[in-house]
Amino acid sequence: MEENLHRVSRSPDVGTHNQNDSVAEDNRRRRHYNHHTHGVQAKDSADWNAVDDLDFEILNFHSSPSNADDDMDFEIVNFHSSPSSPSPVVTNDEPLRLPIPMLGLGVPNEQLFVTQRSLPELARGPPYFYYENVVLAPWETISRHLYDVAPEFVDSSFICAAARERGYVHNLPISNRYLIQPPPKHTIQEVLPLTKNWWPTWDTRTKLNCIFTVNASSQLTNRIRSALEASRGEPPEEIKRYVIEQCKKWNLIWVGQNKAVPLEVNEIETLMGFPIYHTRGGGGISRAERLKSLSNSFQVDTLAYHLSVLKPLFPDGINVLSLFTGIGGGEMALHRLQIPMKTVVSVEFSQANKYILRDFWERTNQKGVLIEFEDVQDLTKDIIVELMKQFGGFDIVIGGSPCNNLAGGNRVTPNGLEGEQSLMFYEYCRVLNVVRQTAKEMRRS
């Protein structure tokens, strides 16, 4: 398989090691990074962004709500790349630091804004790429395979009512981003107003945790209700602690007196930025499949915020290569941004997800062409080149590769980036390289 080439070229020792060694290596590296996480976080993340020697301007806004125009007190901080790391390239020894809070290059209504960044030469210019994965992925390796572009780490709880910590590696412009309207509600109680009637005062949650594939059982709801009914009035601290713990663990919401239940499918659809019934796909898709597909999806508002910079660049529409499409979070973002999709070439293994995307495509009366592939390995170099000649090239390659072997919940096959599903990352790289290389050749001729 071709991704072996990537793996062998990754570093001299990996090809001969088994998976456990590779995981151990990643763990060792992560511990090493963790050692460096103390200190000024903003500076750290800026340094990691500083893949060449240009400085960064970070604006910290402290605007007072009364007279925001006059009283705007902002400081411009110039961070220089550390003299101890003269190499402009992200290497194994370069520490990975997660920004705290996880605001990426800035999100609406928050104080941190990075107004410009410099990309490595190889990463600059179209076609654009946008790659996503979980925050605990081995980003130093991922970044190295994506032209050394530093990931943008964003927690979607700054944009919607559910947490979703993700890293996004992309070469998009970053100025003049905007949210699609209407902006998502920021709290659980706003998104699900009926819960307000039943939400106990001692449950102080306003945000949901990350949405997973696993679902709480109805037994748990019964256990919680029994525990609360046993005490009339204010429950004792011990009961409260137990209930809160379970609510957080299973993302429960209050829908009745002492009734804490798991989220319904259409509630998750709303939280993830999809219209309700998006994953119904015209029927025939089980509830379990819908929940799983949703938990694996993009948060659409977050994605659209990043992609919004494309709107003025492609007034006539855009050609999209969508890898690991899933339920079409990228397509939904572009659709809600009203960026016409002239062509979408989609790669998706799951039959249910293909139904969902096809149903979305038809239901929203898309004028463009939708071409589907099942296996990313069918997207050979020849086929990619042929598609590009047919449509005049792709404008963006978008996708989040599988995280099964990287996710914290996986206790069976936590094999890291070389795991059976997660190594699909290297296929994203392969395809992206072909697309960017071919685009370069097409421009020359």
Added chain:
DNA sequence: GCAATGATGACGTCCCCG
């Protein structure tokens, strides 16, 4: 009856923070 689908609970490790 049988197969397909749903429900349930057990399972470990990393990272961060207070």
Added chain:
DNA sequence: CGGGGACGTCATCATTGC
């Protein structure tokens, strides 16, 4: 240093559907 949180997988029953 201990607690909480993270795009999950599997075997085992129970239920549904033909």
